[in-house]
Amino acid sequence: MKRSIIIAAFLAVLVSAVPTFAKGSQEQQKAQEKELLVYSIVNEAESKLFGDLFKEETGITVNYLRAASGELVNRIIAEKDAPKADILLGGPASFHIQAADKGALATYESPVAAQFPAYAKDPDRHWTGFYVTALGIGVNEKRFKEKFGDTPLPKTWEDLANPRFKGEIVVTDPAASSTAYLFVQTQLQRLGWDAGWSYLEKLAPLVGQFPSSGGAPPQLVGSGEYSLGVAYVHALATYREKGFPVKLIVPPQTAGEVGVVSAVKGGPNPDNAKRFIDFVLSQKAQTAFAKESLTVPLNPAVALPPGAVDVSSIDLIKYDSKLAGDQRDAVLARWQKVVK
Amino acid sequence: MRLSRALRDPFLVVAYLVLVAFLGLFVVYPLARAALTPRPSDWAKLLSSPRWIAAMEHTLAMTVLSTVTATAMGYAYAYGVTKGRVPGARLFSLVPFLYLVSPPFVGGLAFTLLLGRKGIVTHGLLGLDVSIYGWGGLWLAQTLSFFPISFIICRSALANLGGALETAARGMGAGRFRVFRTVSLPLTAPAIAQAALFCALSVMSDFGNPMLIGGRYRVLATEVYTQLSGWADAGMSAAAGLILLAPALVVFALQRAATGAGERYATVGSRGRGIGRDDDVSPPARLALAAFCGIVAVFVLAQFAVIAYGALTRIWSVDGTFTLAHLGAASKYGREIKDSLAFPALAASLCAAASLASAFLVQRCRAPLAPVIDLATILPAAIPHTLVGLAFAISFNGKPLDLAGSGAILVVAMAVSYLPFGYRAVMAALAQVKPSIDDAAAALGASRSRALFDVILPIVRGAVAAAFVFAFIVGTGTMSAVIFLVSFKTPLASVTILNLAEMGSWSDAAALASILCVLAFAGLAAVRLLAGRRFFQAAFR
Numbered sequence: 043m044k045r046s047i048i049i050a051a052f053l054a055v056l057v058s059a060v061p062t063f064a065k066g067s068q069e070q071q072k073a074q075e076k077e078l079l080v081y082s083i084v085n086e087a088e089s090k091l092f093g094d095l096f097k098e099e100t101g102i103t104v105n106y107l108r109a110a111s112g113e114l115v116n117r118i119i120a121e122k123d124a125p126k127a128d129i130l131l132g133g134p135a136s137f138h139i140q141a142a143d144k145g146a147l148a149t150y151e152s153p154v155a156a157q158f159p160a161y162a163k164d165p166d167r168h169w170t171g172f173y174v175t176a177l178g179i180g181v182n183e184k185r186f187k188e189k190f191g192d193t194p195l196p197k198t199w200e201d202l203a204n205p206r207f208k209g210e211i212v213v214t215d216p217a218a219s220s221t222a223y224l225f226v227q228t229q230l231q232r233l234g235w236d237a238g239w240s241y242l243e244k245l246a247p248l249v250g251q252f253p254s255s256g257g258a259p260p261q262l263v264g265s266g267e268y269s270l271g272v273a274y275v276h277a278l279a280t281y282r283e284k285g286f287p288v289k290l291i292v293p294p295q296t297a298g299e300v301g302v303v304s305a306v307k308g309g310p311n312p313d314n315a316k317r318f319i320d321f322v323l324s325q326k327a328q329t330a331f332a333k334e335s336l337t338v339p340l341n342p343a344v345a346l347p348p349g350a351v352d353v354s355s356i357d358l359i360k361y362d363s364k365l366a367g368d369q370r371d372a373v374l375a376r377w378q379k380v381v382k
Numbered sequence: 383m384r385l386s387r388a389l390r391d392p393f394l395v396v397a398y399l400v401l402v403a404f405l406g407l408f409v410v411y412p413l414a415r416a417a418l419t420p421r422p423s424d425w426a427k428l429l430s431s432p433r434w435i436a437a438m439e440h441t442l443a444m445t446v447l448s449t450v451t452a453t454a455m456g457y458a459y460a461y462g463v464t465k466g467r468v469p470g471a472r473l474f475s476l477v478p479f480l481y482l483v484s485p486p487f488v489g490g491l492a493f494t495l496l497l498g499r500k501g502i503v504t505h506g507l508l509g510l511d512v513s514i515y516g517w518g519g520l521w522l523a524q525t526l527s528f529f530p531i532s533f534i535i536c537r538s539a540l541a542n543l544g545g546a547l548e549t550a551a552r553g554m555g556a557g558r559f560r561v562f563r564t565v566s567l568p569l570t571a572p573a574i575a576q577a578a579l580f581c582a583l584s585v586m587s588d589f590g591n592p593m594l595i596g597g598r599y600r601v602l603a604t605e606v607y608t609q610l611s612g613w614a615d616a617g618m619s620a621a622a623g624l625i626l627l628a629p630a631l632v633v634f635a636l637q638r639a640a641t642g643a644g645e646r647y648a649t650v651g652s653r654g655r656g657i658g659r660d661d662d663v664s665p666p667a668r669l670a671l672a673a674f675c676g677i678v679a680v681f682v683l684a685q686f687a688v689i690a691y692g693a694l695t696r697i698w699s700v701d702g703t704f705t706l707a708h709l710g711a712a713s714k715y716g717r718e719i720k721d722s723l724a725f726p727a728l729a730a731s732l733c734a735a736a737s738l739a740s741a742f743l744v745q746r747c748r749a750p751l752a753p754v755i756d757l758a759t760i761l762p763a764a765i766p767h768t769l770v771g772l773a774f775a776i777s778f779n780g781k782p783l784d785l786a787g788s789g790a791i792l793v794v795a796m797a798v799s800y801l802p803f804g805y806r807a808v809m810a811a812l813a814q815v816k817p818s819i820d821d822a823a824a825a826l827g828a829s830r831s832r833a834l835f836d837v838i839l840p841i842v843r844g845a846v847a848a849a850f851v852f853a854f855i856v857g858t859g860t861m862s863a864v865i866f867l868v869s870f871k872t873p874l875a876s877v878t879i880l881n882l883a884e885m886g887s888w889s890d891a892a893a894l895a896s897i898l899c900v901l902a903f904a905g906l907a908a909v910r911l912l913a914g915r916r917f918f919q920a921a922f923r
Contacts, residue, residue, distance in 0.1 A: 079870050085885035086878065105870040108881050110611035113866065117775070119614075124780050126787055126869070140614055185500075209513070215600075217433060218608035251515050251597040254608040257884035264886065265699045266500045281886045285697045378433040381598075 078314040080106040081114040083132035084301070088335050092131070095330060096321050102314050110255075111137045112220070118306055122146045128309035129318055134299045135169055136220065136363060141304075142168040148307040150316055154323040154341075162300060162340045169302040172322050173337035174353045176298040177225055178275035179291040180260055185210075186269045198293045199229065202270065203245045210269040211249045212262050217374050218254035221299075225272055226373060227366040228297040232359045239376070246380050264288050274299070275351045279336040283349055294357040301337065393831040397739050398749055404736065405758040407783075408798050413761065416773035420621035428621050433600075437622075441586060441601040442629065444517065448524035449582040455525060456532020456577055457570075459678060462671035464540040465566065465662040469672060475537070477679045478530030480686065482855045483902050488879060488895040490594035491888060492688040493523055495699060496681075502688070515597025523591045526681070528584045531803070532577035534852065535810065538844055539573030540566075542814050548662060558664050566662075571640075576810050579637040580763065580803060586626055587766035589862060602626055603766045607862075610772065623769030630764030686899075692892035699888075712893035715878055722875035722898060723905055725789060726857030729796035733853040734846050736797065737804030742834055745812050746820060763802035767862035770799050775866045787869035799863040800856060804849025811845035812838070851906065858902040859895075 078096070082089040086108055093104035107114075111133040118130060118141045130138060130147070141147050149167040162171030179202060181195055189210060196202045202211065214222030230238035250268055253259065259271030260278050264286030271278075275292055282288045303322050305315040321327050328339040333347040338354075346352055428434045459478070463471040484492075496503050497514045504510045514522070543566065551561045589603040596604070602622050610619040663671065692698035693712075696705050740759045743749040762770055774795045778785040785791040815838065823833040839846070857863075861876045868874050875898050882891040 086881040087885060087887070107868065107870050107873070109865070109868075109877075112609075112611045112614035115614040116610055116616050117866075120616075120775065120779055121786070124784070124786075137614065215608075218605075219612035250513065254593050254604060254612065255884065257886075260886060261883075261888070265495070265498075267494065267498050277886075284886050286700055286886070374433075375431065378431060 076102050078102050078104050078129065078311050078318055079127045079309070080104055080129040080131050080318070081118065081127045081306075082106045082108045083111045083114060083130070083137075084108075084331075084335065088331060089131070091330060091334050092322065092327065095327055096318060099321065099326075100314075100317060102317070104318075106131075115141050118146045119144045122307075125306050125308045125310070127306050128311050128315040129303065129305060131303050131322070132301050134220070134224075135164070135171070135302050136367070138164075138169040138302050138304045142166065146307055148305040148309070148312070148315075150305050150319060152316075152319050152323055154320045157342050158323070158340050159342075162302075164302075169304040170319065170323060171300040171302045171340050172328065173276075173301040173331065173335065173339060174298055175274045175276040175301065175337045176292060176351070176353055176356050176358065177228060177272060177296045178278060178351070179293060180263045180271045180273055180278040180281070181289040181291060182263045182266050182269055182287055183289050184287050185266045189269055195289065195291060196270070196293075197291065199232075199241070199295065202272075202293070203241060203248065205248065207270060208248045209250045211245075212251055212253060212259045212268045212271040213245075213249050214256050214259060214272070215252035215254050216377055218252075219256050221256045221274070222252075223366070223370070223373075224297055224299065224361075226377060227369075228295075228359065228361070230369075230373070231297075231362060231365070232295045239380070242377075243380050252381070260286075260288065276335055276337040279349055279351065283336065290351065292351055292356050295359050296356060297361045298353055298356070298358050300340075391830040394743070394747065394834075398743055401736065401739050401743065401755065402751070405740075405755060408794050409758045409761055412770070412773035412777040413765070415777040416620050416769060417624055419776060420617040420624070424617040424621045427618070428625060434602075434605075434622075437600045437602050437605060438625070440517070440599055441603070441626070444520060444524065444592075444599075444601060445582050445585045445629070447521050448528065448585040449578055451521070451525040452528040452581040452585070453532045453574060453578045455529040455678070456534075456581075457536045457574060458671070459529065459675055460533050460537035460540055462675045464537060465543075466668055466671040467663075468668065468675050474675045474679055477682050478533045479851070479855060480899075480903075481527070481530050481682050482852070483859050483899050484685065484689075484895075488689055488692075488883065488888075488891050489685065490523075490590060491698075491883070491892075492685045492692070493595065495688050495692075496684060497522075500699070503684075513597070515595060517596075517599045520592060520596045520599060523595045524585050524588065527588070527591060528581045529678075531580045531584060534848055535577040535580065535807065536570065536573050538807070538848065539570045539810065539814070541844075542811070543569055545662070558662065558667070561662070572813060573810060575637045575640045576806055579633060580806065582633045583630055583763040583802075586630060587764075587768075589766060589768060603768070606766050606768045606772070607865075610866075616772065616776070619772060620769065623766050623772070626766065626769075627764050634760060634764065689892045690896055692889050693896045694893075695889065697889065698892060708889040708893035709897070711890050712897055715873075715875060715894060718873045718875040718878050719894075719898060719901065721789070721792075721872055722858055723901055725792045725872075725874070726796060726854045726860075727905065727909075729793045729800070729857050730850045730853035732793065732797040733800050733804045734850040736801055737808045737849045738839070738842075738846050740801075740805050741808035741812055742838065745809060746817075746834075746838070747830065759805045760802045762798050767799045767860065768865065771795055771863050771866040787871060789872050791867050792864055792872055792874070795863050795867055796853065796857040796860065799860075800849075800853035803852055804846075807845040807848050807852075808842055811842035815841055850909075854906065854909075855902060858898060 089106045089108050093106055096102060096104050114130060115137045118127065122144060130141065138147065147168045151167045152170055155163055155170050179196060190206060193206065213225065216223040216226045226242065229241050233241055259273040260281045262268045263271040264281040275290055278288055278290050282290060303319055305319060309315055323341060325341055325343045328341040328344040332339040332344060332350065336347060336350040338346060338350060338352065462468045463474045468474060495501060499505065499511060499513055504512055547565050548561050551565050587603050589607050592601045592604045602625065605622040606619050609615045609622060693708050694704055695701065696703040740755060744752045744756050774791055778791055819837060820833055823837045859876055861880055864874055865877060868877050875894055879891045879894050882894065
C-alpha cells in the first residue's frame with residue numbers, strides 16, 4: 043500500500059516534469075513575429091524601461107535576460123551556430139568586438155545614428171553607441187567627515203592617493219573585471235608607463251579591498267562601509283538618486299566608456315532587431331534612458347537629464363583601447379606584484 | 383552471489399540502467415567537455431602566476447579552517463537538540479534549514495550590516511570600527527554558512543544511535559563524559575567524517591561569501607565566476623574550477639580511509655534499540671549546550687530580521703521609514719518566483735530518487751561498476767556549482783542534445799549539484815542498517831526491490847526526505863548552479879535578486895528574498911501535508 047503510494051508520487055512528479063522537458067523545443071518553434079529577445083547588460087530597471095517603451099511603440103514584446111557583460115558575450119559566442127537572442131544591449135564596445143571577432147554579430151548601420159559623433163559608430167558597422175559614462179570617485183560624506191574631519195574632499199586622482207585615506211578606499215579588481223582594468227589603464231596612459239606604475243604602487247596599499255563586481259564600490263560607499271570608491275559616475279549617481287549619502291567627484295584626466303548596442307547574427311527576429319536598434323537610438327528612448335540611468339545620451343537632439351554628469355564638461359584622456367588590449371597580460375602580471 | 387540475485391530483479395535492472403545513463407549524460411559528459419575547454423596556455427598561466435598560486439593557498443587554508451569549525455559547530459548543535467535535549471529542540475532544529483535558504487548577496491549584505499564596519503553588532507553594540515573583510519570575517523561567514531550541513535548529517539546519526547549502548551556503559555559505571563568520549567563519539571565518527579567531507583567541498587566551491595566578505599583574500603571559486611563574468615574568459619574560468627577537483631578527490635579519499643567499510647557502526651537492527659535514558663548530559667553541560675544553540679540561533683535569526691527590516695524600510699541602512707513599496711515591487715516578479723519554486727521542487731524529487739537508487743545499488747547490490755557510480759555521484763560536490771552550470775551550458779547547446787533555454791537544463795543542473803549530498807545522506811543511513819536485515823527479508827522470500835521499498839526505505843526515509851528538503855531549499859536560493867543557464871523563458875528569482883542588488887535596489891532585493899524564503903517554507907509545509915507527517919518528520923526530527 044505505502045509502496046504504491048510512494049511509487050505513484052514519484053511517477054506523478056516525473057510526468058509533471060515532462061512538459062518542462064519539452065518546453066525548450068516547443069517554444070523555439072513558437073517564436074512569433076511580435077517578439078524580440080534581448081541579452082541586456084544595462085541594469086534591470088533600464089532593461090524593463092526599454093522593453094515597455096518599445097512594446098508601446100511597436101507592439102513587439104521584448105523578452106530580456108540581464109547578466110554581467112562577460113557572461114552574455116560568452117553566451118553569444120557559444121550560441122553562434124544556433125543563436126538564441128537578437129540583441130546585445132549595453133556594455134563597452136570592447137565586449138561587442140570580442141563577439142564580432144568570433145563572427146557572432148550582424149552588421150547594421152542605423153539611419154538614426156547619422157548625426158551621432160564618429161566615436162559612437164563602429165567602422166566595421168557591428169555596433170552603435172547609445173550612452174557615455176566616465177570613471178569618477180564616490181565619497182560617503184558622512185563617513186569621510188567622521189574619519190578625516192575637515193580634510194578637503196579629493197579632487198584629482200593624485201588627491202586620492204593620500205596616505206591618510208589608508209584602508210578607506212575601494213577599487214574594483216582589474217583581474218576580475220574589465221571596468222576596473224580601465225581604471226588601471228587610465229593611470230598608465232595619462233601618466234606614462236613608469237610614472238603610472240609609481241602612482242598605482244602608491245595607491246594600492248591604501249585600498250581597503252578590491253571587490254570583483256563593478257557594482258560593489260557604489261554599494262560599499264553608499265552603505266558607509268568605506269569613505270571612498272572608484273566607479274562609473276552613472277552608477278554612483280544612481281545610488282545618490284536613491285537617497286544614499288554619496289557625493290560624486292569627476293577628477294580631471296579620467297577615461298570614458300561608450301555603451302553600445304548590436305544585433306546578433308542569425309538571431310530569430312532580425313527585422314525586429316533593426317527596429318529595436320533604431321528605437322534605442324531615437325530621441326524618445328534616449329531621453330527616457332538618460333533620465334533613468336543618469337548616463338549621457340549620444341543622440342544630439344536629447345538634453346542632458348538633471349542629476350547626470352555632463353561628459354563634455356569632463357576632462358577625458360585620449361584612451362587607446364588597442365594598446366590597453368595588447369598590454370593586458372603584462373599589466374595584470376605586474377599588478378599582482380603591486381597589490382601583494 | 384549477491385550480484386546475480388540483484389540482477390534478476392527487473393525493477394532494479396531498469397533503475398540501474400536509467401541511473402547509469404543519467405550519470406553518464408549529466409555528470410561525466412559535461413565535465414569531460416568542460417575539461418577540454420581550457421587552452422594549454424590557460425593551464426600554464428594558472429600554475430605560474432602568483433595571483434593564482436595565492437588563490438590556491440588561500441582556498442586550501444580557508445577550507446581546512448572552516449571545515450574544522452563548521453563541522454564541530456554542526457555536531458555540537460546537533461548534540462544539543464538530540465542527546466542534549468535542550469528546551470525548544472524542535473524550534474532549534476528548524477533554524478539551520480532557515481540558513482540554507484538565505485539567498486546569496488542579500489544574506490551576505492545582512493552579514494555586513496550586522497558585523498561590518500558600520501555593523502549593528504560591531505559598531506552599534508560594541509562601538510568597534512573593525513573590518514570583517516579578510517580571512518577572519520570569511521572564516522566566520524563560512525563556518526556559519528556551512529554548519530547547517532554538518533548539523534543535518536550529524537543530527538540524523540545521533541538520533542539513530544538509540545541509546546542502548548550508552549545506557550549499558552553508564553550501567554557499568556562510566557561517567558557521562560566518558561560515555562560520550564568512548565561510545566557516542568566513536569559511533570558517530572562516520573557521520574563526522576561525512577560532515578567534514580561536505581563542509582570541505584562546500585567551502586572550497588563557495589563563491590558568494592568570498593566575493594562579498596573575503597576582501598583582499600581571494601579564493602579559486604570566485605575566479606570561476608569572475609573570469610567569465612568580467613572577462614568572458616571561459617577557458618580560465620573552467621581551469622580554475624577544474625583545479626579544485628584535485629584537492630576534492632584527496633578529501634574524498636581521506637574520508638574513505640577514515641571511515642572504512644562499516645558494519646562496525648551499524649546500530650539500526652542491533653538489539654536493544656530504543657532503550658535510552660534521558661540524562662546523557664549533566665545539567666551544567668545541558669545549560670552550556672542550550673546557551674550555545676541559543677547564541678547560534680539568535681545570530682541566524684538576526685540576519686533574517688535584518689533582511690526583513692530592509693524589505694520594509696525605505697532605504698536599507700539609510701532611511702528607516704516603514705514602507706510596503708518594496709514588497710509591492712517585488713511581488714511583480716511572479717513568473718520568477720513561480721519558476722524558483724517549481725524547478726527546485728522537480729530537481730529535489732529527481733535528486734531524492736537518484737540518491738536512493740544510487741546508494742542502494744552501490745551499497746547493497748554490488749552492482750557492476752559500483753565504484754564508478756559511487757565516484758560519479760559524489761563528483762559534482764567537488765567542483766564549484768558555477769562550473770557545473772558552465773559545463774551544462776557548454777555541453778547541451780546544440781548537438782547532440784539541445785537543452786539550452788529549457789527548464790529541463792535548470793532542473794537537471796540543480797539535481798546534479800545537490801545529488802552528492804542526498805546520496806551521502808542515504809549512504810550514511812544505509813550504513814547504520816545491518817545487512818542481516820536484508821538477509822532476513824530475502825530469507826522470507828522478498829525480492830530485492832520489495833526489500834528496498836518495504837524494509838530499507840521505511841528505515842532510511844529520514845535521509846531520503848533530507849535529500850529532498852536540502853535540494854529544494856538550497857535550490858530555491860541558489861545562483862551559482864543556474865546563473866549561466868537561465869533563459870528568456872526560465873527566469874529565476876535568485877538571479878533577479880542579484881540584478882536588483884547590483885543596481886543598488888537593496889530593499890527590493892531584500893523584499894524579493896523575503897517573499898521567496900516564506901514561500902519556500904510554505905512549499906515545504908505543503909509537501910509535508912501531502913507526503914504525510916511520518917515520512918517527513920524524519921527530516922526535521
